Amino acid sequence: MVRRAGMLLAWTAVSWLWAPPALALVVSDVAKEFICSCGCNKMLTDCDMQCGDQLRGVIAAKITERWDKPRIMELLIRNYGEKLLAAPTKSGFNLTAWLTPFAAILAGGVMISLAVGEWVARRRAAQRARLARPVTVEAEYLKRVDAELKHFD
């Protein structure tokens, strides 16, 4: 209970500390979601060609008409196609674009963790086997080396 309350408090604090200020919609808020339609491959916010001006003009006009961001985005996608979006949508098949890199890294992380776990276990087993052998001068010496290496950074 205390832990849960603590987490809630921490979340509230973080949300308050990093709460974005509420601002009116501007052209760049919408334009940053699109690339230019003329094939220059630039973000719509950065394109200084005529086609960029024209698209930003459409966005500005719709903002003046009090359209919200999703509605303006929908209009542009309907008129120019999904290709105008600067990044794939986060739905349907496009979701694989977003999830695959993280899934691959997660899988890699799990594999590394398993491998390291196995290597550590193997090392420990080898050490146990060595320690189980009757103590000889060599074993004493190895133990000393191990102990010294532990303190060696």
Add this chain to the structure above:
Amino acid sequence: MIRAIGEFSLFFALALAAYASIASWVGWRIQRGEWIRSGESALLAVCGLLTLSTAALTYALVTHDFSLAYVVHYSNRTQPMAYTVSALYGGNDGSLLFWAWMLAAFASVVVIQNRHRHRDLMPHVVGVMGAIAFFFVGVMLLLANPFTRLPVAPPDGRGLNPLLQNPGMFFHPPTTYIGYVGFTVPFAFAIAALITGRLGTTWILSTRRWTIFAWFFLGLGNMFGAWWAYNILGWGGYWAWDPVENASFMPWLTGTAYLHSVMIQEKKGMLKVWNMSLIIVTFALSIFGTFLTRSGILSSVHTFSQGSLGYFFLGFLALILVVSFGLLLHRLPALQSQNELDSFLSRESSFLFNNLMLVGIAFATLWGTVFPLIAEAVRGVKVTVGPPFYNQVTIPLGLALLLLTGVCPLIAWRRASWRNLQRNFLLPAAIGLLGGAGLYLWGIRDPVAWVTLLLLMFVAATIGMEFARGTGARQQMTGEGRLRALVMLTWRNKRRYGGYIIHLGALFMILAMVGGIFKQEAETFLKRGESMRIGQYQVHFRDFREIPRRDSAVLAAEVHVSNAGKPLGTLLPQKRFHPGSEQPHSMVGVMSSPREDLYLILVNYSKEGAAIKALINPLMMWMWIGSYVMAAGVIIVMWPDRRQRFAARYSVEDRHALA
């Protein structure tokens, strides 16, 4: 005459490259030293012939021999001499010749370096490099011959793309190519190790400097490209996640992973399969980049768009992957080392996670690059994968990598004790956290910027602490002054402290990236005598100025910049009009300081005035400073060292052989 010399040299080079490979492998098979030597000499001759061919094309460009199609396409009489020379690699055919020439030059250096070393590996090294040279020269002669003649020579050429007539573009292609081609050397040695079964550290030690060299030049190429984009393309940024930019970023990432993970193999004999895979993938990604530029399969500002040529590269790429991984599978039992680790909390395992992040970012970049093709094949709909995708996917991974940059060098080998962690990380962690609190109070509220800066302080503190500790210990031992002890410490441990300097350079560059989050922008149409304000700057448009140039007409807006009434200087953002080019191109006006860049673009102009776009790019200068620091670190790491020279000459396996 020149055309004949150039073209015949290419034909002879093709034949000799094939001979070099065949003679080397036959010599190895029948155990005849003279065949192997003959193959090596043939590779040296390939270098001579490609040098002749490159010189012939350069001569044709410089003397305006418009009977050659390549000269007509990429030069004209008004082009400055530097860009007439750089036209050598400004077009598809010439860039392939330049690539093949670099490859032959590196192969020759390898042959000369190894006259008396690695004799069992050399037949295969020569075989692989000869085969790659054969492919490049063959493809060139078949589909992209730079010596193709025109039936009628025009009086003048079309000229190099005006956007490429810039110092950044003079250096960007050759440095990038040197990086790509440089990875051929460790790749050839890796394949030689796989064929011969000499899978120890010999091939790694003998190619370590080559790998760093290739890695450095690829990074440098990317930096020149970034500098060019920032100063020429006029959008205020330096990296657009264009498919071809990605193509040169990916081998750099996997090369970085390789440079880190080989340390584990050198120290503990582990990760042999992983290191072998990394160098194969790095080389394959270099060829992938060439495929992307030559196929026109993806829309990019870099493409040469020669469809069929791209498919040759795709086939070559497939061949490389099949043969290399086939050999790797064949040698798998011999490569599997008896891996043992003392603890999860050790430098070895932290290096593994560092590799995971680097390869993960490379994979995310590759995935984003090819996803439009996958989406079109599956859904039949074209999608774009642009900066918002890469920023959202790679930033969390980059932050994890940044954390590991601080952890990896300081955590103990084998097993980190609580005492070791406390001793090495308590102070840097405290500096990071206190700095983070300070930044918050100072008004840094963007979460990504805040976390990145906190981590930057942590990593910088770990590096600083390492230098301070080492210097202190050296002072105690030798009684040297602080500065001398610092210099000698670095000089005597070039690999370790040079590596820290490279990390420091990377921190500066990341600092510049954080600055990008706080970018400010304003665009206004100004009549003569009018001003606009951005941040603390007053931008005053005075008048237009025409600047005469030999190769273009220049219209510049004369803009006076002041800060709180104090004049800072004049900037001349301009439009350049090149003959034969439909669109003028922009040259930006930049006023730089360590704090920020004021960046002005002449967006449009009319009789009444100029549309000026002004940006404030905070901390941008640190991007370039960071690259200088990185370069300094690389020079230190690569500087010849007596002990390393001995180790490279007499590797463990060689010493066994001698015994």
